[in-house]
Amino acid sequence: MTTAFELWSHLGSVAAGLMFAWxxxxxxxxxxxxxxxxxxxxxxxxxxxxxxxxxxxxxxxxxxxxxxxxxxxxxxxxxxxxxxxxxxxxxxxxxxxxxxxxxxxxxxxxxxxxxxxxxxxxxxxxSRISMFSLQPxxxxxxxxxxxxxxxxxxxxxxxxxxxxxxxxxxxxxxxxQRKLFTNNPSSNWYYYKASKWSHVAFEHPATFDTLAMEPNKKSEIMNDLLKFRRGKEYYERIGKAWKRGYLLYGPPGTGKSTMIAAMANFLNYDVYDLELTTVKDNTELRKLLIETSAKSIIVIEDIDCSLDLTGQRKTKKRKKDDDEEKADAVKRMAKGGEESKDSKVTLSGLLNFIDGLWSACGGERIIVFTTNFVERLDPALIRRGRMDKHIEMSYCCFESFKVLAWNYLGVESHPLFATVRRLLAETKMTPADVAENLMPKSDDENEEACLEGLIEALQKAKEDARKKSEEEEEEKAAAAGEAEATAARAMTWEEGQLKLSGMKENAMH
Incomplete structure (x- = not known):
C-alpha cells in the first residue's frame, strides 16, 4: 500500500520534471x-x-x-x-x-x-528593480x-x-473623511511611494450658519453651490467641464479663508491648497491637477502675491516698479520674490489649468482664488467663465455682527445693539476685529462687558478714521497751497522778465 510519503515524493518528482521541461x-x-x-x-x-x-x-x-x-x-x-x-x-x-x-x-x-x-x-x-539602478x-x-x-x-x-x-x-x-491637501515640491515626487500631494484631516468647524455675512448674500452663495453640485447633466448638455470658479476679494480679516472652509463643509468636499511658488513650470501644474480628485475645492490664496502672472502685459509703470523692487528685499518677499524666481508658471499655463483642455480631467471641482487687491489681477484671469462668481468680502455690517454676537456670546438681542448698529454704519471694522473684541477676556466677563468693549473699539476706530481724514485733507491743502505758491512765484518771475525786457527796449530807443 502506497504511503502518503511516497505519494508526495511522486508528486514532487512530477513537479520538478515539469519545471525542468518549462x-x-x-x-x-x-x-x-x-x-x-x-x-x-x-x-x-x-x-x-x-x-x-x-x-x-x-x-x-x-x-x-x-x-x-x-x-x-x-x-x-x-x-x-x-x-x-x-x-x-x-x-x-x-x-x-x-x-x-x-x-x-x-x-x-x-x-x-x-x-x-x-x-x-x-x-x-x-515591482522589481535592480539594486544598482539609478531610476526611482x-x-x-x-x-x-x-x-x-x-x-x-x-x-x-x-x-x-x-x-x-x-x-x-x-x-x-x-x-x-474630508482632507486638506498641500502640494509637495517636485523634487520629492519620485521617492519611493512619494505623492504629489500631502494631506491631513480637514477639521475646520466653519459653516454657513457661523459665517458672518449678510443673510441674503449667504443664501445666494449656498443656492449657487447646490445648483453646481446637482448640475452634472446640465454641464454635459451645454458642453462645459463640470467645474466652477469663485473669486473672493476684500480687505484682510473679512473672512475669505473661513468662507472656503464653510463651502467645503457645506458640500462635503476635500480642499487642495495649491502653493504656486513651489511649482516649477506649467507641466508640473498640469500634473498636480490630474492628481486631484473629484468633489474637491482647489484653492490659490492671495493669488496677487503668489507669482507675477501678467506675462507680457506689463505697463511701463509696472516695469519701473519691478525694477525698483529688485533692489528692495521687502517688496520682493511680499510678492513671493525669493521663491517665485525659480518658478516658470505663466499666465497662459494658469489659464489652461483653470478652464483649458486639462481642466476637463475629472469633474465636480470648484476653483477658488482669494485676493486683497482685485485690481492687481489680469482681467483674463478673473473674467466670467473662469471665475464665474465674484464675491466681495467686505467690512462687518450689523447683520454680520448679530451672527458673531450669537457665536461668541450666545445673545440674539441686547439694548447695546442699537449703539453697535449706529457705529458700524459710521466706521469700518472687519469681522475678524469685531470677533476679537466680542471674545471674553476672562471667565467672569459677561456679554454686556464684551459689548461695551466692542463699542469702545468702534468709537476709537471712528476717531482714528476722522483724524486720518483730517490729516489727509491737511496734506491735500498743503500740497494745493504749495502748488499755488509755486505758480505765483512763476508768475512773479515771468512779470519781472517782461518788465526787464521793456526797460531794455526803452533804453535802446
Missing amino acids: ALFKQYFPPQLRAYIEGYAHKAIGHAYPYIQITFPEISGERLERCEAYSAIQNYLSASASARATRLKAESVKDSKSLVLSMDENEEVVDEFEGVKVWWSSSVAV PPEDRRLYRLTFHRSHRELITGSYIKYVLVKGKAVAAENR
Missing part, C-alpha cells in the same frame, strides 16, 4: 514559436477551465489617474464581503470607537448575487480579481459589477 522550453524555443505554442495552450486550458476572471487594477492607463472602480470595490468588500474573510487588515480611524476591518492582501472571499456565487481575491504585484523604484501594483462561472457572464458583467460599484460609492460617501 525551463528548457523557455530557453531553447524561439520567441515566436513559444508565443504560438503558449497561445494554443491557453485556448486549450480555456476550453477545459469553466471560469472567467476580471482584474481591477488600482492604477489605470499610464498612471495619469486613479481607477475609481478599484476604490469602489475596496469599499464594497470592506463593508460586506470581508465579513467572511479569514485574514483581515485592521486600521484605526480617528473619532471611531472600533477598528475598521478590510480584506488583507492575497486573501479570497466568496460573495453571492441573485443566487450566483463569485470569488473576490486581492493581491499585490511587487516603481510603486507596487495592487489589484482585485473577480472570478465567476462562464455561464453567468451576462449577469455578472451586466448587473453585478454595476451593483458593486454603486454600493461601494455609497459606502465611500457615507464614511468619507
